[in-house]
Amino acid sequence: MDCPWTVGAVQHLEPDVRMVLAPNPSPMTHWGTNSFIVGEGDVTVIDPGPEDTAHLAALLRALHPSERVTQIIVTHAHRDHSGLARSLAAATGAPILAFGPASSGRSPRMRDVRGHSGEGIDTHFAPDEVIGEGDVLTNGGAGLTVLHTPGHMGGHLCLALNDRLFTGDHVMGWAPSLVSPPEGDMTDYMTSLERLSAGPWQKGYPAHGLPIEDLPGRCDFLLQHRRSRESAILAALDMPADLEALQSRVYADVPAQLQSAARRNLLAHLIDLVHKGQITANGHDLINARFSRP
Template sequence: MADIPFIHTHDFKYGIAEPQSTLVTRVTADNPGPYTYTGTGVYIVGTKDVAIIDPGPITPAHTKALDDALVGKNLTHILLTHHHADHSPMAKPLAAKYGCKIYGRPPKKNTVDGTGVQMEAGDDPGFAPDIIIKDGDGFTGKDWSLKAVHTPGHTSNHMCFALCEENALFSGDHIMGWATSVVIPPGGHMGNYLSSLRRIKGKNYDIIRPTHGPAITNVAPFVQAYIDHRLEREEHVFAALQFGHENVMDMVTHIYTDIDKRLYPAAAMSVLSHLIHLCETGRVKCSGATTLAGQYSAL
């Protein structure tokens, strides 16, 4: 597989507003896990009038940490990358408390019908942006300007946000420094995900700040390694079909021999997303619906 230069050193403290740059502060929620790594990193952009990107989960400790971080500041925008429950639930109480608007895109369904599979922290049932945003929309404060970059793939509604003053990208779950991102059909789509990765690579950002884990500074080679990894994984899925594996879980145990079995559900969704993409590109066929229960064969 392509060697992604993952970053597993991450200097942080829970519940503390930690400066990341002149304009960026991060508060990390205490919700670590196999999909959230050390927890949700909430970014505060600006020095006086500020925006928050992905305010995270609702817990008493996290609420206090954000309130402490906002002392002396005017919260003007809450920007959401997508609708997962480790990213967006705090948006509503924050908006009500500080009198600002929530900006984001509505999602499509994020699980495969009939499977009962729940990924990551699950969806946020209360996800309801006040203002629906689109690619290229801009948001400004006294000393900052952000631009929305639509990056469907991880989910259909996934948005990144570019900080113009620092040529930086807040990447949500689209690109992470510590692991690859899971693509969950039908809301997630592998073809869209690959296109979104290539788009980000072409923008030549100086730094990427994911919601989970450390910042990425070797941006171009890191994103290219992400792309190469996905393309190689797709060939592994195709090879598994040629070897005689016809269903998703057989392919998971054949391909993913070195991962924590707790991550098998994520691996299954990744295999399924690759199979759907292979069907769409005419290399694979499925007898019946393209779901976890489908029977697949190479053409």
């Protein structure tokens, strides 16, 4: 479907939730990054978006004259989420809150894929204040509860506002999330997704795409999708194969412009399957290893 929003225009999604769409559409970001303004009076900005002067101006225009930004929360350190944080902080005086720098929360399972980082990592990102699981942030005009949801990245956060959840890139309605080792971890992703599926949150506000009206249902769908991919990988390992051969067998249905992302997801699945003992690798360099079923 066509994007229903105008880039840079404030969208009033609920009385206490506004959104400004950033001008960064791509196959990986869909229509662009959704930057949320939460609360009234003293407000919170969630995911300020990419470093872009026009988007900064649009966010400042979206504020009422009597409002002030009291905190800027970054769900994870990808540049399309965190890039504008420092400029927005300078313009508003608000502190930047996040789980930590880009490497924070990285799983020890990723030790064999170091040096193979994915694209879009904000390697220079550092928050002013570190936040984590269970923190309640009330100084931004709304009571936001922090959930640590590793998977897409080790330091990924979701933010609960009553029965609504700002899901960052962990749950989106238009596509499954990218899980790109070593920053991403499929084992953690599935655990976090199962948690969200069983939780009390009904509506999701993702950082890309439309709001998710049935968040538990979407989580269940994504869990089944990942399990289906896992089954396809195991079926494709009727004989030993490397990453390239498996990609051609398992991800032939994925468009060419998304094959690079498919390769990262496949690697994440393989690391998860090795960790669970369902497959083996013939070396520690998992990028170049051959995989087989025991």
